Amino acid sequence: MITEGAEEEWLSPLLATWRGHRAWVLDRQIAITRIAAPTGNESARAQALQLAWEQGGHTVTRDAVGNVITRITPAPSGLPDATDVLAPVVxxxxxxxxxxxxxxxAVRHDGPRLYCPGIGDNGRGLAAMLALAHVLHEPAVRTRLRRPVELVLTxxxxGAGNLRGARQWCDDAAASGVLPVAAVAVDGPGDTSIVHHAVGSTRLRITLSGAGGHSWADHATPNPVHAAGACIARIAQLAASVRPSAVVTVTRMHGGELLTGVPMHAWIDVDIRSLHPERLQSVRTAIEGLAADEARHESQRDPALPLHCTITSLGERPAGQLEAQHPLVLAATAATHAVGRVARSASASTDANLPLSRGIPAIAIGAGGTGRAAHTADEWYDDTDGDVGLERVLRLIITLGTTSDWTRPPATRRR
Ligand SMILES: [Zn+2]
Structure with missing residues (x-):
């Protein structure tokens, strides 16, 4: 049996080789970013990444929603044959x-920066997944794997995707009866932060509708746009009162049909975020109450033509957290220190939310380099030190895959 412990002896040369491949990784990142992949229409990008993995000799599958999956199994030495019953790292x-x-x-170069929407989030994470598949497939790693590593492109x-891919993967894992020992989401650039607080969110649409009419002749008809405005003002007050345990934002609004008519319809969208599931629920209840209130208030202008108020959910992302001393957070911290960086605890909303809400230890980390302005047309990525964060990802996943008892604190681990 291969002993664990003197990991640097075999791992360091392998990782050094990978530092030499940083241009290859960056090329992949640019190529991936240039394939449009709006939420709900990811198939062209999924196809390209599937092909890249297949060309690397990996068996690739798609699940019911279109997640692209490859599984690196331990090389057949010293482990039971039935590796499919071993809980994987995902x-x-x-x-x-x-x-x-x-x-x-189009990717625009400006000094060390590459500008393109999606170049960091998640062009960088996807390029890292291509590198990971290669590294895990190396005999030096595969013969040391103690459990399968499953790579999932979700x-x-x-936004409106509502973590559909991660949800499907978790549902399938639960149905198979083999839950992973840990889940790591690789999302965007970065080499220090460890997201172990999963920000949950609830997205609501408040729709108000009424009879409408002529803006002169029917001016007393209850007006859904007026009620929507009153709701927005009250949500803004609520937002100020619930910080910092929750963040509430009116993100979109629409209303009215004619310049010269009392409107028939108005809607507003609200995004509620919190680390605490019970806080998400209490803010939601408060918003439901104030919306009904304002609809009633506006309806008093003509009780014969009351406004209707409906509230629908546009998405739910469950909240959750791992304590800072959890072995998965400690393993990520160790990987961060091993590449000479100082680990930083962070909170965000990522694919890790889903496994975390199902009791599977999960974190999210960046895939190296720096970047800003994600989710805007000005998003940029800088690959200076990009190899540092990529090495952190490789180290962490290799540790989780090759250390049989990584859940014990490093000091008490068998050597
Ligand atoms: Zn992302």
């Missing part, structure tokens, strides 16, 4: 972007 990276299919995706992570 690594997730989302395929989709927030940008529409017609968004120009659909539907952004």
């Amino acid at each position: 690594c997730l990276a989302h395929l989709d972007t927030v940008f529409s299919a017609d968004t120009p995706l 659909v539907g992570e952004e």
Whole structure:
């Protein structure tokens, strides 16, 4: 049996080789970013990544929602044959972007920066997944794997996607009866932060409708746009009162049909975020109450023509957290220190939310380099030190895959 412990002796040369491949990784990142992948329409990008994995000799499958999956199993030495019953480590990276299919995706170089929508989020994470598949397939790693590593490129992570891909993967894992020992989402650039607080969210649409009419003759008819405005003002007050345990934002609004008519319809969208599931629920209840209130208040202008108020859910992302001393957070911290960086605890909303809400230890980390302005047309990525964060990802996943008892604190681990 191969002993664990003197990991640096075999791992360091392998990782050094990978530092030499940084241009290859960056090329892949640019090529991936240039394939449009709006949430719900990720298939062209999924196809390209599937092909890349297949050309590397990997067996690739798609699940019911279009997640692209490959599994690196331990080389047949010293382990039971039935590796499919071993709980895997899973690594997730989302395929989709927030940008529409017609968004120009030319990459513009400006000094060390590469500008393109989606170049960091999640072009960087996806390029790291290609590198990971190669590294895990190396005999030096495969013969040391103690459990399978499953790499999953997920659909539907952004916005209205509602973590559809991660949800499907978790549902399938639960149905198979083999839950992973840990899940790591690789999302965007970065080499220090460890997201172990999963920000949950609830997205609501408040729709108000009424009879409408002529803006002169029917001016007393209850007006859904007026009620919507009153709701927005009250949500803004609520937002100020619930910080910092929750963040509430009115993100979109629409109302009215004619310049000269009392409107028939108005709607507003509200995004509620919190680390605490019970806080999400209490803010939601408060918003439901104030919307009904304002509809009633506006309806008093003509009780014969009351406004109707309906509230629908546009998405739910479950909240959750791992304590800072959890072995998965400690393993990520160790990988961060091993590449000479100082680990930083962070909170965000990622594919890791889903496994975390199902009791599977999960974190999210960046895939190296720096970047800003994600989710805007000005998004940029800088590959200076990009190899540092990529090495952190490789180290962490290799540790989780090759250390049989990584859940014990490093000091008490068998050597
Ligand atoms: Zn992302």
